[in-house]
Amino acid sequence: MTGTLEARFRVRRGEFVLDAELVLAPGTVLAVVGRNGAGKSTALAALAGVTPLSAGRIVLDGRLLDDAAAGFVPPERRPVGLVLQQPALFPHLTVQDNVAFGLRTAGAPKAEAREQARTALDEHGLGDFVDRRPAQVSGGQAARIALVRALVRRPALLLLDEPLAAIDAELRPALRGTIRGVLDSFPGSAIVVTHDIADAEALADEVVVLDAGRVLQRGPLGVLRAEPTDPLVSRLLAGAVPNAGSGP
């Protein structure tokens, strides 16, 4: 098992300040919930190395990834996978080449990377789409392809940003089940950002509630439900706070 994360950091973006404390035991799945603008995506960007820290540090499996004072490992050298809300499959590459992309950057020869990509797609039931362009697959298929694309690199930490937000409501349960299955067999840790409690319930071992750049509460979903420390937590968990507000 990998994915021991110790991340305590601050990110400043103009007026907005995020103070996050994300500590994971290996192999755990953490859901980060909160309203729009709570700082969920910013937290993922900091972990992925897309946004530099203003203070604090990120250590993954004993390796220092980012320290506001001491050093910064760029995103391409972090054992971190990121799946964006819109899956951002490269439109000019076939599905197979999309998945092979992250293997090629790791130095695999082209034929080998493509072969591995095909095998991975087959394993996830996506073998029919290898030669298609991203524009020729459905939203759900694209989300699964993006997941495979991130997994073939065997990251220690997998970041999923609203993996189901762009999916039609009636298709969500099935895809949620698929992701659950993927995460069950994934040896590392994962962080799933979502504003949908159903995602947190289905996918995560623990939940962090974020609001206005601060952690309101953290714990297993049952504990949060039973003993909310903040009125917003109970309202969020009851699904009573839809996407209010906007921001980073």
Next chain:
Amino acid sequence: MSRAAARRSLECAAVLGLLAVAVTGCAEQRSATPGSPASSSPSTGRGPAGTITVDAAASLNTVLPKLARGFESAHPGTTVRFSFGGSSALAAQIVAGAPVDVFAAASTATMATVTDARLTSAAPVTIARNRLEIAVPPANPGRITGLADFADAARTVVVCDPQVPCGSAARRVFELAEVAAKPDSYEPDVTGVLTKVETGDADAGLVYRTDVLAAGSKVKGIPVPQAADAVTAYPIAPLSASRNAALARAFTDYVVQRGAADLAAAGFLPPR
């Protein structure tokens, strides 16, 4: 020239004239509409008045305006405007119908294209002649001593294109001197040659003697003996398209009769 060929060349000239007029936007500036005060003939009968436009070879662009100032003070109420350019291009514009009152060309051949089209209202008169001279940068980095250096491929030399007057004169000079010139550029006008000598990119160029004088200290002139036998003449003539024929003729006569001193001062040779 066959009739078909004549028609074709007229058509071509018309198209080119149209382009030239459109491009330079001089149509409006030049058009002297009938009855407008600027172009109407004088009613006082005390000599010519009004405004005329003179198309003249670029090499005349310091002398003619000076003469015009004298003409204007001698004839109050008159204004002479100029359009300087390559003679060949100006001639093409005139043949295409540009409303011009007087034409001063840098070669008789160029003037002939206008007289052939029966566009002059009096026979052209030669007001001056010009001869070519070698222009070199002041320090003469190419150590140019004479025409023979124009055959040296190692030296950078420029001349006018043979299709324009200064270029055809250059060709004659080389023929007379029996020099197989190897120019690095055939410039479309004498200004192009002079610029390249002034910037030092060319070791030498063949320009008019008047250009060497006008350039002052920026170039040095080296006389060419053979140039004496390849002089170019500057004919001037009033044009039949003029809406102020009296003024056009008066200015032409003034230049012919009173221009000698100023032309000589600028380095031109006397008409003969």
Next chain:
Amino acid sequence: MIAPAVVAGVLLAGPLVALLVRAPWDRLGELLAGPVVLPALGLSFGTASASTVVCVVLGVPLAAVLAGSDGWPRLLTRVARAVVATPLVLPPVVGGIALLMLLSRTGLLGQPLFTAFGVTIPFTTAAVVIAQAFAGLPFLVLSVEGALRGVDPRFAVAAATLGASPWATFMHVTLPLAAPGLAAGAVLSFARALGEFGATITFAGSLPGVTETMPVAAYIALTSDPGAAIAIAVVLVVVALVVLLALRERWLTGLRA
């Protein structure tokens, strides 16, 4: 609305139509194969192709720098963009004079080049390519910069988290996604290079087969051999139309991909 629109149409199309109507079609082949036009034709296409390559090689990095200039001081960005666009609005002759000031034997850069290596740039085919690249570069840079800015930045984020260095991300993701803009810019700069006259005649000179490109040959032939001038003009008009039509096609295919 209609009347000025018609006038505008006539203003744009009229001269082209007139040129095509009056072109010496019966002698066109003979003129094009003749001693004036043929060397100019070959030289023009050769130099325009070379300058387009120069534009792409130098212009794409510049476009990338500009596309990433959002963090710069605003004044610096403005000045940089104005400098890039200057050749678009500058009279070409002025461009030629400016090139002379820089690269002539007595120029800022030309003088050390000449004294150190004996290299002279004016009067060479290289000078033609430089003049053309100077004129064509803005088309390429502005077109590519716009295309790069139009690429969704999430693709670059995705590429980085998939292990791609900034260079690999640019070469394998961002630039391919900006390919339609790159193609359009390259075609436009080629067309501009083919039509370049003022800077060429001022900076490079005019020698058949070396520096006398089609527009220069047309200008010089204008007074003595109008037929040849018009034949060249016809070629340039046809090339311009073909290029623009091709460009349209490329835009469409680019967007479809």
